[in-house]
Structures are given as structure tokens and as C-alpha cells.
Amino acid sequence: MTTATTERCAAFRRLHHADRPLLLPNAWDHASGAALARRGFRALGTTSLGVAAAAGLPDATGAAREETLALARGLARLPVLVSVDIEGGFSDRPEEVAELAAELAAAGVVGVNIEDGRSEGALTPLGRQCEVITAVKERAPELFVNARTDTHWFPALAGDTAPPLSAALERAEAYVRAGADGVFVPGLTDEKDIAALVRDLGRAPLNVLFAPGRHRYEVLAELGVGRVSCGSLLFRAALHRAVELAWSIEHPDAAPSSPLSYEQAQTLSYDFEAEPPEDPPITG
Numbered sequence: 097m098t099t100a101t102t103e104r105c106a107a108f109r110r111l112h113h114a115d116r117p118l119l120l121p122n123a124w125d126h127a128s129g130a131a132l133a134r135r136g137f138r139a140l141g142t143t144s145l146g147v148a149a150a151a152g153l154p155d156a157t158g159a160a161r162e163e164t165l166a167l168a169r170g171l172a173r174l175p176v177l178v179s180v181d182i183e184g185g186f187s188d189r190p191e192e193v194a195e196l197a198a199e200l201a202a203a204g205v206v207g208v209n210i211e212d213g214r215s216e217g218a219l220t221p222l223g224r225q226c227e228v229i230t231a232v233k234e235r236a237p238e239l240f241v242n243a244r245t246d247t248h249w250f251p252a253l254a255g256d257t258a259p260p261l262s263a264a265l266e267r268a269e270a271y272v273r274a275g276a277d278g279v280f281v282p283g284l285t286d287e288k289d290i291a292a293l294v295r296d297l298g299r300a301p302l303n304v305l306f307a308p309g310r311h312r313y314e315v316l317a318e319l320g321v322g323r324v325s326c327g328s329l330l331f332r333a334a335l336h337r338a339v340e341l342a343w344s345i346e347h348p349d350a351a352p353s354s355p356l357s358y359e360q361a362q363t364l365s366y367d368f369e370a371e372p373p374e375d376p377p378i379t380g
Contacts, residue, residue, distance in 0.1 A: 097201050097238055105238040108139060108177045108206040112240075112278060112301040112322040119313065119324050120179065124150050124331045129171040129178075139177035141209065142167060146331030147181075149361055152368035156215045161186040165199070172204035179207030179240065184220065190228045194235035201236040208232070208239060209280060212267065213246030222267060226274035233275035242303055242323075243268075243276035248283035261289045265296055272300045278322060279303065285310045287319060294320040332356040 111118040121137055123129035124146025132140050147167055148160040168180045180200055185193030197208055212220040232241055247263040268279040280303035284290055294302050301322020316324055336355045343350060
């Protein structure tokens with residue numbers, strides 16, 4: 097890792113400990129990344145759903161490894177700090193995930209997001225996920241590792257009641273001990289739970305996935321959240337707006353359609369498969 101990249105990693109880390117949460121918009125291609133950088137965002141992430149879907153591939157299956165790496169290399173050339181969503185690491189072997197992280201760091205990327213959710217809706221065994229995090233930190237120690245746990249995400253997508261906060265706390269604490277720099281709990285919306293997790297993590301910043309209608313940035317700031325991600329929200333909004341604009345040219349009086357959900361966006365890749373799956377995988 098070059099001195100310049102080390103300094104960029106340090107700058108990215110400081111953004112998680114500022115007076116206000118780091119708002120991290122998520123790009124899905126070079127154009128969206130460049131547009132966000134031009135708008136003045138200091139840092140940006142990538143969205144695994146957007147990257148995969150833009151390539152006609154399903155999210156969270158490991159299919160978009162090369163597309164993710166190619167995009168990361170391009171975005172790292174922008175005058176902005178870049179964190180990359182690498183799903184579950186695109187491998188079940190900690191050493192291979194660590195090698196990918198080192199490759200990203202060498203390209204100028206300052207952070208990675210690693211999730212413990214599997215495409216079938218299960219969680220990676222806690223011990224194995226800790227091994228992955230430790231391997232990444234040993235191979236690329238300056239890289240900001242945002243450890244995502246899907247304890248609340250899977251129930252939220254399925255429409256079930258979220259599990260007790262203890263499930264997220266157990267994994268969050270273990271990931272920090274394993275070397276994670278921050279913890280990401282998508283699907284976490286209860287303000288009391290957010291505040292409790294912030295207190296429990298101490299200096300390790302909590303990342304919250306922004307949920308329109310459920311979160312307000314200023315409230316998240318008051319609760320002590322360190323980072324607010326957009327996830328696939330911008331990608332889905334862009335698709336919806338583009339389709340509606342095109343349709344309105346020929347049908348100016350048509351009622352607008354509903355915005356795309358995660359599940360609907362995930363199924364876009366099925367149009368490019370010979371045998372589409374019966375049900376979309378529940379992930380993020």
C-alpha cells in the first residue's frame with residue numbers, strides 16, 4: 097500500500113468519528129460514481145445489488161466478483177474516498193477474501209464491506225466470519241473493514257418481527273474483537289436499539305442503512321451513528337425514474353408505478369438466465 101493510500105485510509109477512518117455521521121452514497125457504475133464525486137461527496141461506496149444487476153447478474157451469489165473489482169479500480173481514480181461492497185468476500189476461504197482485499201487496497205480503495213448473510217437466508221457461522229475479518233485485517237491492515245451482520249435484514253425482508261438486539265450485539269462484539277473497524281446492521285430501525293448498539297460498540301462506529309420514512313439523518317446523528325449508507329436505494333430510484341420518464345413521453349396521463357423494491361430489482365437478472373429461479377434470494 098502506498099503512502100498516499102495509507103493517508104487516504106486514515107482520512108476515511110476519521111470521517112467515521114466526526115461530529116456528524118458519514119453519509120455514504122452507493123454507486124453502481126463509473127458514471128454514477130463520477131456524478132456523486134462531482135456533486136461534492138467526500139466518500140462513496142458501491143452497492144452489490146446495483147453492480148450485479150447492471151451486469152445482468154444476481155446479487156449476493158458471488159457472480160459479480162470481476163465486475164466489482166473492475167468498478168473499484170475505476171472509482172479509485174476519482175478524487176473521492178471509495179469503500180467497496182464485496183458481498184461475503186466472493187469466497188468461502190478467508191485467505192482468498194484477504195487476497196481480494198489486498199488487491200483492492202493496492203488499487204487505492206480505502207474500505208470494504210463484508211457481510212455474514214448467505215443468499216439462502218442463513219448467516220455464516222460466527223467463528224468462520226471472524227476468521228475472514230481477521231485474515232483481511234492481517235493482509236490489509238489499513239483498510240477500513242465494515243463488518244455487516246444480517247441478523248435484522250433477513251427478518252425485515254421476509255416481513256417478520258426483528259430478532260432481539262442481543263443477536264446483533266453478539267456478532268458485532270465478536271467482529272470488533274476479530275479486527276473490524278466498524279459494524280453495519282441493515283434493517284435496524286428502532287431508535288432505542290440503535291442507541292444501545294452505539295453504546296455497546298464504544299469507539300467502533302455503527303453503520304445504519306438509511307430507510308426512507310423510518311430514519312431521519314439528524315436523529316441518527318443525535319443517536320451517535322457513525323455512518324449512514326444508502327445501499328441500493330439510489331440505484332433503484334434511478335431505474336424507477338428512468339423508466340417512468342421514458343413511459344411518460346408516450347403516456348403523459350399514466351399513473352406512476354411504484355418504486356422498485358430490493359426483491360424486484362434482484363429479479364431483473366432473471367431475464368438474462370436460461371432458467372430463472374422460482375424465488376429471489378433474500379439478501380442485501
